[in-house]
Amino acid sequence: MKKKGMIGMMETFMIIFVIFILIGFGMYFFYKFSVSSTITEAQETCELSSYEKLLTTLDLPGLQCSFKASPKDCVDTAKLRAFIDTKAAENVGTQACTMKIVFKQIYPQPGMRVNDTECTPDKMRSPEFPESCGKWTLKVPKEELTKNKAARVSSTPVSLYYPHIKQYGIGQLEITTYTYT
Amino acid sequence: MEPVFKYIFALIVGIMFIIFFIGFAYNYIGTEENKMSLLLTKSFDDQLNILSIAQDSVMNYDFGAETALSFNQGALRSGSQNSRKTDNIVYSPVNLKGKELIIWTKKWDMPYAVTNFFYMTNKNYKYVLIYDRTSKDFVDLISDPKEEIPEVFKVVTYDADKLREQFNDVRSSYSSFTKVKFIYFSEQPSNSLVNSLENINNAEVISIIPGDDSWQFGTIDFQADKEAMYIGQPMLLGAIFVDDYSNYLFNLEKKALPKLKEITEVYINKASFMSSALQCQEYGLINTQLQYLYNLNEESEPEEFVKTANNLENINKEHFGSECPGVF
Numbered sequence: 001m002k003k004k005g006m007i008g009m010m011e012t013f014m015i016i017f018v019i020f021i022l023i024g025f026g027m028y029f030f031y032k033f034s035v036s037s038t039i040t041e042a043q044e045t046c047e048l049s050s051y052e053k054l055l056t057t058l059d060l061p062g063l064q065c066s067f068k069a070s071p072k073d074c075v076d077t078a079k080l081r082a083f084i085d086t087k088a089a090e091n092v093g094t095q096a097c098t099m100k101i102v103f104k105q106i107y108p109q110p111g112m113r114v115n116d117t118e119c120t121p122d123k124m125r126s127p128e129f130p131e132s133c134g135k136w137t138l139k140v141p142k143e144e145l146t147k148n149k150a151a152r153v154s155s156t157p158v159s160l161y162y163p164h165i166k167q168y169g170i171g172q173l174e175i176t177t178y179t180y181t
Numbered sequence: 182m183e184p185v186f187k188y189i190f191a192l193i194v195g196i197m198f199i200i201f202f203i204g205f206a207y208n209y210i211g212t213e214e215n216k217m218s219l220l221l222t223k224s225f226d227d228q229l230n231i232l233s234i235a236q237d238s239v240m241n242y243d244f245g246a247e248t249a250l251s252f253n254q255g256a257l258r259s260g261s262q263n264s265r266k267t268d269n270i271v272y273s274p275v276n277l278k279g280k281e282l283i284i285w286t287k288k289w290d291m292p293y294a295v296t297n298f299f300y301m302t303n304k305n306y307k308y309v310l311i312y313d314r315t316s317k318d319f320v321d322l323i324s325d326p327k328e329e330i331p332e333v334f335k336v337v338t339y340d341a342d343k344l345r346e347q348f349n350d351v352r353s354s355y356s357s358f359t360k361v362k363f364i365y366f367s368e369q370p371s372n373s374l375v376n377s378l379e380n381i382n383n384a385e386v387i388s389i390i391p392g393d394d395s396w397q398f399g400t401i402d403f404q405a406d407k408e409a410m411y412i413g414q415p416m417l418l419g420a421i422f423v424d425d426y427s428n429y430l431f432n433l434e435k436k437a438l439p440k441l442k443e444i445t446e447v448y449i450n451k452a453s454f455m456s457s458a459l460q461c462q463e464y465g466l467i468n469t470q471l472q473y474l475y476n477l478n479e480e481s482e483p484e485e486f487v488k489t490a491n492n493l494e495n496i497n498k499e500h501f502g503s504e505c506p507g508v509f
Contacts, residue, residue: 016194023201038216045223052227059234061294062447066509068498069292071236082450088443091268125458163451163506164458 043179046097050154050177057101057138057173058158062088065161074159074168075103080136081121092138098145100176101138105160107170110134130162130169141178149178218260221248226257229269232286233297239331242282249278252301254431270436272419273301274360275428283333289415289437291474291486292494293448293509296440298415300334300422305359308336308421309351311344311374316366319396329418336421341367341374352381360385364421370402379404387420398483401429409433410483413490434479445475452508461505467496471508 058064058075062083065072080103083089092101108130110117115134117123123133153176160171225242232238249259252271256264285300302308312320317340326332344351355361363378363386370388378386389411392399396417401409403426411417416437423429449471456464474489501507 012190027205041216041220045220048227052230056230056234061296062444064294066293068507069290069294069494069509071294076451078451078454079447082447082454085450086443086446088446121454121457124454164455166503166506 039180042097046177046179047152047154049097050099050152050175053099053101053175054154054156054173057092057175058156060092062086072161074161075171075173076161076163077103077119077124077136078163080138081119081124084136084138089138098141098149098178100140100146100178102174102176103136103138103158103160104172104174105130105134105169106157106172124162124164129165130167146178148181150181151176151178214260218258219265221259222250222257222265225250225259226265226267226269229267229271229284229286229299232284232299233269235286235297237287239283239285239333241333242284244280244282247278247280249276250282251276252428254428255436269299270296270419270432270440271299271301272421272423272429272432273299274306274422275424277301277303279303279305283331285331285334287415287418289413291413291441291490292497293444295444296437298419298437300418302334302422307355307358307361308334309355309361309363310336310338310421311341311363311365311367312338313341313367313371315368316391319391320366323414323418329414330421341365341371345374345377348377355381356383358383362387362421364389366391375404385425389417389420392484392487398487400483403429412437412483412486438479442475445471448508449475455506455508459505463496463500463505464508466500467493467508470496 059071060083061071063075063080065074065076065079105115105119109115110131110133114132117133117135119129119133119136123129126132153174155172155174158171158173160169161167162169221244228242232240251258251264252267252273253264253275255266257267257271258264282301282303286297287300288297289295310320310324320338323329324336324338330336339347339351361381361384363384365375365378365386365388367388368391370390375386375388378384386404388402388404390400390402397414398410398412399417401411401417401420403409407426409420409426409430410433411420416433419432420429423432449468452464452468452471455461456468470489470493474486474493477485477489497507497509
C-alpha cells in the first residue's frame with residue numbers, strides 16, 4: 001500500500017514537472033516572439049522618424065532661407081554652416097533612433113577629389129566655392145552607436161542658397177538611420 | 182496516497198498555477214499598456230513636429246478613443262508610463278482627457294522665425310477674455326477668428342463692467358466645465374473683480390498688463406504675487422491657454438529664451454561669415470544688435486527684447502541690398 005502511494009506521488013510529481021517544462025518552453029518562445037516584434041516596431045518607428053525628420057529639417061528656422069524675415073523654400077548654406085558650429089546642432093535628431101544627417105551638393109558638381117570634403121567656412125570663402133567642397137554634416141552619431149546596426153538611407157532633393165556669392169545650387173538632404181539587424 | 186493529502190496537494194498546485202497565470206496576464210497587460218502609451222506619445226510628438234513647420238495652423242486631433250494626456254514642464258505623458266521629453270513649446274492645461282484635442286500653432290518671430298508655439302485645449306475648458314476701455318480694441322482683435330484665436334477655441338469676451346452685473350449668471354453657466362479661465366486685459370485691472378472671479382470654484386484668473394499701447398510686451402499677473410513677462414503676441418496667447426504659472430515660466434525660461442539664444446547665435450555666426458566673405462560694414466552693425474539680443478536673459482526687461490528685435494528688423498531692411506544680402 002505504501003509503495004503504491006509512493007509510485008502515485010512520483011507520477012504526480014513527474015506530470016507536474018512535465019507541465020512546468022512545457023510552460024517554460026511556451027514562455028521562452030512567447031518572449032522571443034515578443035522581443036522580435038518589439039524590435040520590428042522600433043525599426044518601423046525609426047524609419048517613420050527619418051521621414052518626419054526629412055520633412056522638418058528643411059524648415060528648421062536655423063537653416064531655412066529668408067528674405068527680409070520671410071521664409072523661402074531653400075536652405076541657406078551660410079546659416080547651415082553657422083548652425084553646425086553651434087551647440088544646438090547636437091540636439092537635432094530624435095530620441096527614437098540613431099541618425100546621421102548630411103546635406104550633399106549635387107550641382108554645381110564638386111570636383112571628384114572634394115565631393116566628400118566638408119564645407120568649412122574657409123572652404124566656403126575660397127574663390128573655387130561651390131566646387132571646393134561637397135557636403136555639410138549636420139549630425140554624425142558616435143561610432144559605438146552605429147556598430148552592428150543596419151544603415152538605411154532616405155533622401156530628398158533640396159535647393160541650396162549660397163548668400164555670399166548670391167547663387168543657388170541643387171543639393172540632397174540625406175538621412176541615414178541605424179537600426180538593429 | 183491518502184485522499185485528503187491528494188486534495189490538499191491538488192489545491193496547492195492549482196493555486197500556484199492560477200497565481201502564475203494571473204500574474205503573467207497582469208504583467209503582459211502592463212507591458213502592452215506601457216508600449217501603447219509610449220507609441221501614442223511618440224506619434225503625438227511627431228505630429229507636433231510636422232505641424233511646427235507651419236506658419237499658423239489649427240487642427241482637431243482625434244485619438245479615436247477616450248485618452249488622457251498630460252503636458253507638464255516639457256514632458257508629455259500618457260497613462261502611468263515614464264514621460265517623453267518634447268522639444269515643442271506647448272501651452273495647455275496639464276491634464277487633457279477626452280477623445281479630441283484642439284491644436285493651434287503659431288510662429289514666434291523676434292524678428293526672424295525662432296520657433297513655433299503650440300496652444301492646446303479641449304471642450305472641457307472655457308476661456309473668457311475680459312476687457313475694459315483700455316483694452317477693448319486689442320481683445321476684439323485677438324478674439325476675432327480671422328485675425329488670431331481660431332473659432333474652434335470658442336473663447337468668449339466680456340466687458341468688465343457687464344461681467345460685474347452678470348456675475349451670478351456667468352458663474353452658473355460655466356459651472357459644468359473642468360476649468361474656466363478668466364483673462365483680464367487691462368492697463369489697471371480691478372482688484373475687486375479679480376477677487377470675485379477667484380471665488381468661483383472652477384475658475385482661474387490672470388491679468389495681462391501691457392507694457393505699451395501695442396501690447397507687444399508686458400506682464401502676466403498670475404495672482405498670489407506671481408508675475409512673468411511676455412515677449413510678443415504669440416507668448417501672450419500662450420498665457421491664455423497655459424495651465425499655471427510654473428508651466429508658463431518653464432516655457433519662457435527653459436524653452437523659448439534658450440531657443441531665441443540658439444537662433445540668434447546662428448545669425449551672429451552668419452553675420453560674421455558674411456562680413457569676412459564680403460567686407461561689408463553693415464554686418465558689423467547688425468552683429469552688435471544680435472550680440473545685444475543674445476545677451477538678454479530672463480532678468481532683462483521685455484521691452485528690451487522687443488526694441489532690439491525692432492532695431493534688427495529695421496537694420497536688416499534698410500542697410501542691406503544687392504551688394505550685401507540681408508542676414509535674415
